[in-house]
Amino acid sequence: MSVDMDTFRGFADQIAQLGRMAEPVDLPDDERVARVKAEFDAKLNQTRATYLESCVHCGVCAEACHFFLETGDAKYAPVRKMDLLQRHYRREHSPMRWLFRLWTQEITLDDLMEWQELVYDSCTECGRCMLVCPMGIDIADVVNVTRRAYARAELVPAELTAMEQEQSQSGNIFRTGPDDLRRIAAELEQEGIPIPIDKEKADYVLVTSAIEILLFKDALRAAARVMNHLGYDWTVQSCAFEGANFGMLSGYEDVQAKLTNRLMGAAVSVGAKTLIIPECGHAYPAARWYGANALGTPLPFEVLHLSEFLGREVRTGRLKLKPIDGKRTVTYHDPCKVGRIGGVFDEPRAVLQAMGMRHRELPDHGVMNFCCGGGAGNFLLNRAEPLRQKTFELKKRQTESVGAEALVTACSSCRMSFLGAADASGGWDRPIESLVELVGEHLGDGLGEQNGIERAVPDRSL
Ligand code: SF4
Ligand code: SF4
Numbered sequence: 001m002s003v004d005m006d007t008f009r010g011f012a013d014q015i016a017q018l019g020r021m022a023e024p025v026d027l028p029d030d031e032r033v034a035r036v037k038a039e040f041d042a043k044l045n046q047t048r049a050t051y052l053e054s055c056v057h058c059g060v061c062a063e064a065c066h067f068f069l070e071t072g073d074a075k076y077a078p079v080r081k082m083d084l085l086q087r088h089y090r091r092e093h094s095p096m097r098w099l100f101r102l103w104t105q106e107i108t109l110d111d112l113m114e115w116q117e118l119v120y121d122s123c124t125e126c127g128r129c130m131l132v133c134p135m136g137i138d139i140a141d142v143v144n145v146t147r148r149a150y151a152r153a154e155l156v157p158a159e160l161t162a163m164e165q166e167q168s169q170s171g172n173i174f175r176t177g178p179d180d181l182r183r184i185a186a187e188l189e190q191e192g193i194p195i196p197i198d199k200e201k202a203d204y205v206l207v208t209s210a211i212e213i214l215l216f217k218d219a220l221r222a223a224a225r226v227m228n229h230l231g232y233d234w235t236v237q238s239c240a241f242e243g244a245n246f247g248m249l250s251g252y253e254d255v256q257a258k259l260t261n262r263l264m265g266a267a268v269s270v271g272a273k274t275l276i277i278p279e280c281g282h283a284y285p286a287a288r289w290y291g292a293n294a295l296g297t298p299l300p301f302e303v304l305h306l307s308e309f310l311g312r313e314v315r316t317g318r319l320k321l322k323p324i325d326g327k328r329t330v331t332y333h334d335p336c337k338v339g340r341i342g343g344v345f346d347e348p349r350a351v352l353q354a355m356g357m358r359h360r361e362l363p364d365h366g367v368m369n370f371c372c373g374g375g376a377g378n379f380l381l382n383r384a385e386p387l388r389q390k391t392f393e394l395k396k397r398q399t400e401s402v403g404a405e406a407l408v409t410a411c412s413s414c415r416m417s418f419l420g421a422a423d424a425s426g427g428w429d430r431p432i433e434s435l436v437e438l439v440g441e442h443l444g445d446g447l448g449e450q451n452g453i454e455r456a457v458p459d460r461s462l
Contacts (some may be wrong), residue, residue: 003216008419014174015380019158023165028324031126036112039149040088051142052089054135055079055083060140061129066370067122070390078129078139080309081118084111084149085142112155119146120157121384124375126336128357130213131367144251151251159380160250167246168255171239171262177209178238184213185236188221195224199235205272205301207243207263207287209280211412220410222440223306227442231320240266243283248290248338249377260286260294272301276309279436281337281411283376288342307410307435311347314354322444323356330433331360331404333395334369348410348435355442356393360402362395364436370394372409374417385424392421399430 027035043179062068062077075082084107090100105111112201125140133139150156156164167173185195206227210231227234240262247255264287267275275291277284288303304312304384313319332352338344345366352359373391378384395418399407409415415432422428 003218003415003419004262005419005423007215008416009423012420012423015159016382018162018175018380019382020162021166022158025154027154032112032155033107033109034117035153036084036107036149036155037088037092039152040085040145041092042090043145043148044085044093048085048142048145049089049093051135051137052082052086053094055082055086055137056135057172058134061137063132064129064132065220066126066128066373066391066394067387070394071387075118078123081115081123081146082137082139082142084115084119085146096280112150112153115146116157117154117383119143120160120376121378121381124336124371124373124378126375127340128336128368128371143347147251147419148253149251151253151314156250157254157381157383158368159245159382161375163246163377163380164250164252164255167242167244167259168252171259172210172242173244173246174210174214176213176242178241180210180213181208181236181238182242184217184220188224188446191221193221193224193228195220196235198238198298199233199270202233202235203273204232204234204271204276205267205270205274206234206276206278207283208236208241208278209243209283209412211244211280211416212278216279216412216415216434216437218437218440222434222436222438223276223278225440225443226313226319226436235270237266237270241420243278243280243287245283245286246377248282248286256286256290257294260290264291264295264299267301268295269450274309275299275301275303277303277305279306279410279412279434281335281413282377284338284342284344301368305344305410307348307351308342308344309347310436311344311350314350315347319354319439320444321351321354321439322442324442327356327358328406329358329360329401329404330406330408331362331402332365333362333372333407333409333414333416333436334366335409336371336375338410339369340367348408351435351439352408355438360404362398362402364398365379370398372411372414372417373421374413379413379417379420385420388417389421389424392418392425396422396428396430404430406431406433406436408433408435 067076373388
């Protein structure tokens, strides 16, 4: 069930080469700066102006950010990541701009190059800092606006540029297309796990990703087994099977909308009642929160993350799971975009419970869970590897502190971040497991154990 590490390392080697595939876009320096400012102007609204006016520089947000906590470096304090937009706001839009201009420097290309690390490598837009800010400032939103400005100026890190350029052209990533989907479907058919591709009508559309086709094949296998086991009318659409959205991750808004529109359009065309997003963190908000805007109408179907779907099926009793052989103590890592941003907390825990897992909560879990360190596309950035390593150490400490034998999650990016960091640090004796893969191995006819959950009192000093 767990991924073969040689396959993982081969995949990681390919990722390490990504930056070379980006087609550079030449622009004069002053044009880049002008584009950033123009995008800031376009995105500044009352809400964001209030954020920028109300920061009291208390520094509380720093203690919420895994990058600051694990490095102790003041440059990674969340408030600093707002600096470019704040400077521009103060000089050009603040009621006190005539005064601010006396000491607030204009943004330069050097600033943009320096802040690139702060808004891509060291911010995963996880949203944890907003929850502790006494003023309720959504720093992740400000970072996201800054990323969009960087995209306008063609200053996105090369790895994300390469991914965005490929997906903008083909809709897919990692050179994986419909033929690869059909190939893996044929392989699974041989195992007795059919994947109905391109049905004209279906109640459920399952989305997958190149990462599942190339690396985490067991996750796709397990999802297909679940859908077949439940006997639902389902399909995967070869014209829109990719859930990842590198328009969203890089900051290219038009590409983001185009990709989301494609997914939504495919679900509409088959008359779907439910669109199921795979174990991918950002694919969930890309579809759930931006889907209707991209389509231009209210969605005629519901959007569920796979972990949400599994939990719902377990809770209604339609999906019956076998208890695992012998008690196993596990902990669950909430992917930020599914948990804190999406509100999906109880469903994956219900699934673990149904398999009779002994579940220990991390000291920080649920809405306050720490990010894997690789979200928002960070897991592809070569230069961010030391930062991911640091944040993995935090997760490792917390996992071991609760005596968990395995770390379970429902996001391929989180798994890749953890696996990469664990491998780089000489390995870890706790497997990093996928929720749906566990489910795929424990499909049963009888009701699962309902009393297996045991909660430890979290040690918040970690
Ligand atoms: S916690 Fe909020 S108010 Fe305090 S420094 Fe951070 S952003 Fe500013
Ligand atoms: S959104 Fe997350 S990663 Fe970004 S500054 Fe806030 S806590 Fe740090």
